[in-house]
Amino acid sequence: MNTQLPTVVAEGVAFWASRLPGWDVARAVIRGEQAAPENAAARPAPALLGPTERRRAPDTVAIALEVAARACAAAGRSPSELPAVFASTHGDLAISDYMCATLVATPALISPIKFHNSVHNAAAGYWSIGTACHAPYTAISAFHHTFGAGLLEAAVQMACEQQPVLYVAFDVEAKGALATMAPSRGLLGVALVLAPAASARPGGRHLTLRIDADEPCEATPSRSAAASLVADNALAPCLPLLEALAADEPTTLQLTLGERTALNIQVGRA
Amino acid sequence: MRPLAITAYSVCSAAGDGRDATLLALRERRSGLQRNDFGTTPLATWIGRVANLEDQPLPPPLAEWDCRNNRLAWRGLLADGFGNAVAAARERYGSSRVAVVVGTSTSSIGASEDAYRRLEPDGRYPADLRRPIIHTPHSLGDFVQHALGLSGLSVTLATACSSSAKVFAQAERLIRTGIADAAVVGGVDTLCGSVLFGFNSLELVSPDPCRPFDVERRGINLGEAAGFALLEREGPAVARLLGYGESNDAHHMSTPHPEGRGARLALAAALERAQLTPGDIDYINLHGTASQKNDEVEARLVAELFPARTFASSTKGWTGHALGAAGIVEAAISLLALEHGLLPGTLNSQTLDSVCGPQIRRDNKERATRTALSFSFGFGGSNCVLAFGRAA
Numbered sequence A: 001m002n003t004q005l006p007t008v009v010a011e012g013v014a015f016w017a018s019r020l021p022g023w024d025v026a027r028a029v030i031r032g033e034q035a036a037p038e039n040a041a042a043r044p045a046p047a048l049l050g051p052t053e054r055r056r057a058p059d060t061v062a063i064a065l066e067v068a069a070r071a072c073a074a075a076g077r078s079p080s081e082l083p084a085v086f087a088s089t090h091g092d093l094a095i096s097d098y099m100c101a102t103l104v105a106t107p108a109l110i111s112p113i114k115f116h117n118s119v120h121n122a123a124a125g126y127w128s129i130g131t132a133c134h135a136p137y138t139a140i141s142a143f144h145h146t147f148g149a150g151l152l153e154a155a156v157q158m159a160c161e162q163q164p165v166l167y168v169a170f171d172v173e174a175k176g177a178l179a180t181m182a183p184s185r186g187l188l189g190v191a192l193v194l195a196p197a198a199s200a201r202p203g204g205r206h207l208t209l210r211i212d213a214d215e216p217c218e219a220t221p222s223r224s225a226a227a228s229l230v231a232d233n234a235l236a237p238c239l240p241l242l243e244a245l246a247a248d249e250p251t252t253l254q255l256t257l258g259e260r261t262a263l264n265i266q267v268g269r270a
Numbered sequence B: 001m002r003p004l005a006i007t008a009y010s011v012c013s014a015a016g017d018g019r020d021a022t023l024l025a026l027r028e029r030r031s032g033l034q035r036n037d038f039g040t041t042p043l044a045t046w047i048g049r050v051a052n053l054e055d056q057p058l059p060p061p062l063a064e065w066d067c068r069n070n071r072l073a074w075r076g077l078l079a080d081g082f083g084n085a086v087a088a089a090r091e092r093y094g095s096s097r098v099a100v101v102v103g104t105s106t107s108s109i110g111a112s113e114d115a116y117r118r119l120e121p122d123g124r125y126p127a128d129l130r131r132p133i134i135h136t137p138h139s140l141g142d143f144v145q146h147a148l149g150l151s152g153l154s155v156t157l158a159t160a161c162s163s164s165a166k167v168f169a170q171a172e173r174l175i176r177t178g179i180a181d182a183a184v185v186g187g188v189d190t191l192c193g194s195v196l197f198g199f200n201s202l203e204l205v206s207p208d209p210c211r212p213f214d215v216e217r218r219g220i221n222l223g224e225a226a227g228f229a230l231l232e233r234e235g236p237a238v239a240r241l242l243g244y245g246e247s248n249d250a251h252h253m254s255t256p257h258p259e260g261r262g263a264r265l266a267l268a269a270a271l272e273r274a275q276l277t278p279g280d281i282d283y284i285n286l287h288g289t290a291s292q293k294n295d296e297v298e299a300r301l302v303a304e305l306f307p308a309r310t311f312a313s314s315t316k317g318w319t320g321h322a323l324g325a326a327g328i329v330e331a332a333i334s335l336l337a338l339e340h341g342l343l344p345g346t347l348n349s350q351t352l353d354s355v356c357g358p359q360i361r362r363d364n365k366e367r368a369t370r371t372a373l374s375f376s377f378g379f380g381g382s383n384c385v386l387a388f389g390r391a392a
Helices: A024-030 A049-058 A059-075 A093-105 A112-117 A121-129 A143-161 A176-179 A236-246 B019-028 B058-067 B067-093 B109-117 B141-149 B161-178 B193-201 B263-274 B292-305 B323-340
Strands: A002-004 A008-017 A084-087 A137-141 A165-171 A188-196 A207-215 A249-259 A263-267 B002-012 B032-034 B047-048 B098-103 B154-157 B182-189 B226-234 B239-248 B283-285 B311-313 B371-377 B383-390
Touching: A008 A024, A008 A059, A008 A143, A008 A236, A024 A236, A024 B047, A024 B154, A059 A121, A059 A188, A084 A121, A084 A143, A084 B239, A093 A112, A093 A176, A093 B109, A093 B193, A112 B193, A112 B292, A121 A137, A121 B239, A137 A143, A143 A165, A143 A207, A143 A236, A143 A263, A143 B154, A143 B161, A176 B109, A176 B226, A176 B283, A207 A249, A236 A249, A236 A263, B002 B019, B002 B067, B002 B323, B019 B323, B058 B067, B058 B141, B067 B098, B067 B109, B067 B182, B067 B226, B098 B141, B098 B161, B098 B323, B109 B193, B141 B154, B141 B182, B141 B263, B154 B161, B161 B226, B161 B239, B161 B311, B161 B323, B161 B371, B161 B383, B182 B323, B226 B323, B239 B263, B263 B323, B263 B371, B263 B383, B283 B323, B292 B371, B323 B371
Parallel strands: A084 A137, A084 A165, B098 B154, B098 B182, B283 B311, B283 B371
Antiparallel strands: A002 A207, A008 A188, A008 A207, A137 B154, A165 A188, A207 A263, A249 A263, B002 B226, B002 B239, B032 B047, B182 B226, B239 B383, B371 B383
């Protein structure tokens, strides 16, 4: 069974990966216009946080705030007015490792800041505080299907409320023994502002979303030179959409929402 | 918004296993709280612990998901015939047309904590815990979907203590846009070291049984719980979802906005969607954690906005604070109030704080109830208010 959603317009695109630090370089590497930088970049330092907070911020907060701010800037939208959907497969793996290890050794010495940063909505919380945004945010996970599920939720919110929605997805490097069960390397973040076709700013890419259910499904494989640079991050399933957005030609791709449920996306001409 | 039919629901907490047991505990004012005996070095506090989860592994076909959190989820699915109601919906609509949207704060992190206690000499997880699905937040949503034989969308929502309230909003949107014909919503959280020692580090844990809104309240008691509801466009409803409101404080990661700005926005949005005014509200199940700040902000808001006849209470004295499951537990208690006309008071509290208006009650009351609100406010400033109505 297929279910069609109203067309959404991707107004601003932001991307950050340790080996592809920013959408401009990622887009050029995907298009084969330049080689990837040799070395991994230092983690981003979001301007939204004060100097002390910036230093102390967990990786999840640093990567999420960086791409969220860049997507809003690219879209020309004020962050303080946008509802937001935050998606992460595993959340803050470094803090989970810290919590588990500290509970074994010295449970009474758990850091209160690390504890309140351990919630899955920590990045969303810091974003809302930094942008003074009272519009609702949510924070979700759907294991291997996280990127597609978050994109769908952002598109659904946009369709229901007929207003632009910020979508932010990220995963970070696993630490300690947890890395054997929830493997993820480097930092990877993606953000998009999705706007209704009727009120979108010019220059965005039209996305037509359809859900295809009841058949075994596979995601469109990523084919560009960027693929191997993010393949070991838990959010790697985002890449086929970024490859489509990097190309000028219209294209169709598929993300998975489950073993038998796919999100089919037609990306319009640039 | 167009109301949705709630055609089945279940609840399982320290106060009782299933709706009947929960209703009886509420009526008899029997608390589920006990002295903390969780883990090897228990803190001096009280907890809402669900009995015998240790001795009841999941059935063999579901063994891959076995852990404390999914055992409690399973108990919630078996309670009140909930699983049978979902099976009937699956037959009616097809397995891909019933979405799963469930909330949790810590999911099955308890299993990861256990693995770290028993790491092998080479640093690997013990063999029995080498199951990736229970070491990731979507453990809960994935388990619920498989346990119910569903195949459509399955999402785990994790916004701390508002999680299993916000699932109603996400599910309503999925049904409204035609992505699903029905949705299983709910939430599960279980006791684990992370939350006991984490809240302790924030000095939010009470050494005594929690006393919501009491002038001498000393903090929260952690609890564990599971609950589920089945939402459909129409059907033989036990109650209706009339509206929801979501917002955030944009203030602080672990302290509410001093004037409850986000809470007010969520309340206003819920009332607008439900086309209700404060004067229409018969019962409010408050967040009422018994922390200093939450109760002060919430009591002010209620005193200012609602008429004296509105009956408001916190039921944390029965269940403890079940964090990501608090939303669904208190939604279920609100539905019990609508079905049975039992308005639970605020257990354990002796002298209400002077900021409380006449709305906040200590004693139970039997009174026909048509409309109820449930408030859920969480870390990261995430707020959600749900509005329910009695089946027509």
